[in-house]
Amino acid sequence: MFARLSRIICGTLDGGETMRDKVTAIASARPVSARQALVRQPPTSLASKVGRGLWGVVWLLLYRPSPRPFHGWRRMLLRTFGAKIGRGAMPYPSAVIWAPWNLVMEDRSTLGDAADCYCVARVVIGEHASVSQRAYLCAASRDVDDPDHPLMTAPIVIERYGWVAAEAYVGPGVTVFEGGVVAARAVAVRDVPPWTVVGGNPARPIRKRQRREC
Numbered sequence: 001m002f003a004r005l006s007r008i009i010c011g012t013l014d015g016g017e018t019m020r021d022k023v024t025a026i027a028s029a030r031p032v033s034a035r036q037a038l039v040r041q042p043p044t045s046l047a048s049k050v051g052r053g054l055w056g057v058v059w060l061l062l063y064r065p066s067p068r069p070f071h072g073w074r075r076m077l078l079r080t081f082g083a084k085i086g087r088g089a090m091p092y093p094s095a096v097i098w099a100p101w102n103l104v105m106e107d108r109s110t111l112g113d114a115a116d117c118y119c120v121a122r123v124v125i126g127e128h129a130s131v132s133q134r135a136y137l138c139a140a141s142r143d144v145d146d147p148d149h150p151l152m153t154a155p156i157v158i159e160r161y162g163w164v165a166a167e168a169y170v171g172p173g174v175t176v177f178e179g180g181v182v183a184a185r186a187v188a189v190r191d192v193p194p195w196t197v198v199g200g201n202p203a204r205p206i207r208k209r210q211r212r213e214c
Helices: 002-009 021-030 047-062 069-081
Strands: 010-014 104-105 115-116 123-125 135-139 140-142 151-153 156-158 196-199 204-208
Touching: 047 069, 135 156
Parallel strands: 104 123, 115 135, 123 156
Antiparallel strands: 140 151, 196 204
């Protein structure tokens, strides 16, 4: 049953390319070095609407009620819906994921309690990276200069050893480079430099992160 759902949801969504093809390309691509530009989101396809509807039911009945330690079960559910989930990744049961087929979680990454992953565009959480409780990863916005306010999207990348702390906001097109930290309740609308702690609204560098040897 799950395999059949996966084929439906991960089938052709946009321009003949399958979502599984997109996820494979995402996993092999390196993030760009500058903030990625917002692009206008095309009208939502019927396949995408159906996929989100099915995922909403599965999240409510099978994902959200699962016991906290059952990360393997949740990894399986996310993979069924096209997510690229690495070994030892820890998606917590109360994390909200808008479209699993746009989510990449690399090995031993974490998506914490009540984190909101609004992955209209792809969201990549790198190896050993953490997104803490109630953080908001927002890969979409509106063009306020256009009277129609069209939906605009851009990917979010949290590189390896990055950390988005509790209740922080990361906006569309932002890359948190390796070892970067977005402090609690910070609003990151620009890229976060490597091994740098940023905080405030809008987030600004506070200090360099210390890399202690074990």
